[in-house]
Amino acid sequence: MTRIACCQLAPEFGDIEGNTARAAAAIRQAAEQGARIVVLPELVSTGYVFADADEARGLAEPADGPTVTGWRGLADELDVVIVAGFCELAADGRIYNSAAVLVPGAEPVVHRKTHLWDRERLIFTPGSDVPPVVPTPHGRIAPLICYELEFPEWVRIPALAGADLICAPVNWPDLPRPAGERPGEVIRVQADASINRVAIAVCDRAGAERGVEWTSASLIVDADGWPLAMADYTAPSATTLIADVDLLESRRKALAGLSDAFADRRPELYGTA
Amino acid sequence: MTRIACCQLAPEFGDIEGNTARAAAAIRQAAEQGARIVVLPELVSTGYVFADADEARGLAEPADGPTVTGWRGLADELDVVIVAGFCELAADGRIYNSAAVLVPGAEPVVHRKTHLWDRERLIFTPGSDVPPVVPTPHGRIAPLICYELEFPEWVRIPALAGADLICAPVNWPDLPRPAGERPGEVIRVQADASINRVAIAVCDRAGAERGVEWTSASLIVDADGWPLAMADYTAPSATTLIADVDLLESRRKALAGLSDAFADRRPELYGTA
Numbered sequence: 001m002t003r004i005a006c007c008q009l010a011p012e013f014g015d016i017e018g019n020t021a022r023a024a025a026a027i028r029q030a031a032e033q034g035a036r037i038v039v040l041p042e043l044v045s046t047g048y049v050f051a052d053a054d055e056a057r058g059l060a061e062p063a064d065g066p067t068v069t070g071w072r073g074l075a076d077e078l079d080v081v082i083v084a085g086f087c088e089l090a091a092d093g094r095i096y097n098s099a100a101v102l103v104p105g106a107e108p109v110v111h112r113k114t115h116l117w118d119r120e121r122l123i124f125t126p127g128s129d130v131p132p133v134v135p136t137p138h139g140r141i142a143p144l145i146c147y148e149l150e151f152p153e154w155v156r157i158p159a160l161a162g163a164d165l166i167c168a169p170v171n172w173p174d175l176p177r178p179a180g181e182r183p184g185e186v187i188r189v190q191a192d193a194s195i196n197r198v199a200i201a202v203c204d205r206a207g208a209e210r211g212v213e214w215t216s217a218s219l220i221v222d223a224d225g226w227p228l229a230m231a232d233y234t235a236p237s238a239t240t241l242i243a244d245v246d247l248l249e250s251r252r253k254a255l256a257g258l259s260d261a262f263a264d265r266r267p268e269l270y271g272t273a
Numbered sequence: 274m275t276r277i278a279c280c281q282l283a284p285e286f287g288d289i290e291g292n293t294a295r296a297a298a299a300i301r302q303a304a305e306q307g308a309r310i311v312v313l314p315e316l317v318s319t320g321y322v323f324a325d326a327d328e329a330r331g332l333a334e335p336a337d338g339p340t341v342t343g344w345r346g347l348a349d350e351l352d353v354v355i356v357a358g359f360c361e362l363a364a365d366g367r368i369y370n371s372a373a374v375l376v377p378g379a380e381p382v383v384h385r386k387t388h389l390w391d392r393e394r395l396i397f398t399p400g401s402d403v404p405p406v407v408p409t410p411h412g413r414i415a416p417l418i419c420y421e422l423e424f425p426e427w428v429r430i431p432a433l434a435g436a437d438l439i440c441a442p443v444n445w446p447d448l449p450r451p452a453g454e455r456p457g458e459v460i461r462v463q464a465d466a467s468i469n470r471v472a473i474a475v476c477d478r479a480g481a482e483r484g485v486e487w488t489s490a491s492l493i494v495d496a497d498g499w500p501l502a503m504a505d506y507t508a509p510s511a512t513t514l515i516a517d518v519d520l521l522e523s524r525r526k527a528l529a530g531l532s533d534a535f536a537d538r539r540p541e542l543y544g545t546a
Contacts, residue, residue, distance in 0.1 A: 114539055114542060115537055115538075115539060116537075117530075117532055118529060118530030118531050118532050119530060119531060121531060122531075126539075128542065130542065147532070147537070150468060150534075151468075151537075151538060151539075152425030152426070152429070152464075152468060153425070153426065153429070153538070153540075153543040154539070154542075154543070156425070156426070157543070157544075173529065175529060177499070178499050181499060184463075184467050184497065184498060187460055187463050187464055187467070187498065188464045188467065188468060190457075190460050190464070191425075191460055191461045191463075191464030191465075192464075194457050194460070194461065195423060195424075195425060195461065224457065225457060225460065226450070226451050226454060256391060256446065256448060257390075257391030257392060258391050258392060258394060258395075259390055259391050259420070261423075264388055264389075264420070264424075265388075265424060265426070266387055266388060266399075266424075266427070267426075269387060269401065269403065269427075270426040270427070270430070271430075
């Protein structure tokens with residue numbers, strides 16, 4: 001079993017120093033509770049609701065800048081894997097909504113969000129690379145960022161490439177839902193997991209920002225899509241979820257009887273629709 | 274709004290005469306309640322738990338045999354669209370797990386299940402055609418059969434081809450789930466619908482058969498994946514679900530803000546994984 005933590009923080013817009021300090025404190029606390037893998041929200045160092053691309057550029061950092069370097073130091077010091085979102089300034093000057101994967105003793109691995117939600121397309125360049133599948137002492141981890149989880153073709157790629165765990169920094173805006181229903185994003189994560197027989201750890205955020213409210217529905221699901229831990233989204237708050245997950249389960253794609261989630265696919269019929 | 278009915282019947286294995294009579298009665302009753310589209314379970318005319326291919330062959334009928342011809346007559350007489358599963362004997366002697374779509378005044382359209390669950394692969398030939406998208410007076414209907422719903426690449430195909438409603442005859446075997454959780458199949462149907470912004474009507478079955486219990490979780494979800502009607506799967510029984518569905522909603526792929534479920538896809542990145 002691997003202990004996984006999702007630190008559902010409440011970033012303050014533009015306060016990189018305060019946000020990274022709060023993130024570091026949460027990571028330390030999760031490590032003290034035995035977590036070996038810690039997931040933080042999307043864009044946790046800067047906040048999310050950029051007015052425009054210029055504002056994002058003013059807060060962006062390269063992947064070897066102080067924010068990611070700080071997380072790298074924590075990963076090494078605490079012997080934890082960290083997956084966290086940041087606003088990336090690329091060498092060519094472009095701005096990406098990115099997630100860093102920090103494995104103790106290894107170079108940072110960065111994934112750039114490919115499917116941009118709503119106004120993000122006015123601010124960020126979309127990434128054009130498939131999510132990496134990063135070897136760690138606990139299994140193979142793939143980062144996906146928020147809206148990427150809503151495209152099953154995209155979730156399928158790291159799953160087929162052998163990911164044991166998808167770690168997803170998200171900022172889920174709070175959308176309407178019928179009384180008594182789980183947020184739609186939660187339902188789709190459950191489906192993503194069970195369809196691929198892969199565990200998923202989602203770290204959402206709390207704290208209204210420039211008028212946007214967040215779902216605050218962080219969750220950790222097993223390879224059947226059943227929640228092992230889920231934030232109380234009816235009372236959004238900064239909180240840390242912890243669950244012990246059997247990541248070896250993600251390598252067993254067999255379903256009931258002769259059925260197999262991967263072997264039963266018919267890719268020859270799927271085309272590139 | 275279009276009134277849709279799912280007749281969750283309890284077929285008796287091998288009793289084609291009784292099963293088609295019960296199906297006809299349920300279709301008539303649904304039509305009397307104003308349903309314009311009626312969905313029946315997978316393999317509703319024969320039952321599901323075939324011992325082997327020979328037993329299936331003994332019960333199979335061609336697409337112009339009495340079972341489908343009977344449904345065609347009901348569709349014409351009652352002016353309802355019918356989607357129902359049957360055991361098909363093809364001209365070349367092969368046996369398929371098929372669904373017929375009967376539109377009043379039109380030739381029957383048949384879909385052959387492509388993704389075969391568990392022991393079905395020992396009995397049926399897998400279909401090799403994408404699901405048809407059938408024009409009807411109420412919108413464009415695509416049939417999918419049971420396990421096909423569990424492959425999001427496959428659900429995507431009729432959705433991208435313009436289906437307004439997916440009608441799914443199923444026989445969901447009752448698999449374990451944590452207390453308080455909906456059946457995993459229900460969760461995945463909710464995700465299928467919301468990811469594609471397409472309404473889905475699923476007709477499950479009741480009645481244990483040769484030791485197999487069924488989930489009996491028929492449901493009708495809107496294009497956001499929210500249930501409009503759902504059978505009480507905690508007390509499985511033969512029952513008919515009815516819901517009024519705005520099928521025009523399925524033509525609106527816009528999500529919040531600038532987001533769009535279809536336009537935001539990145540098919541150039543998906544390959545044929």
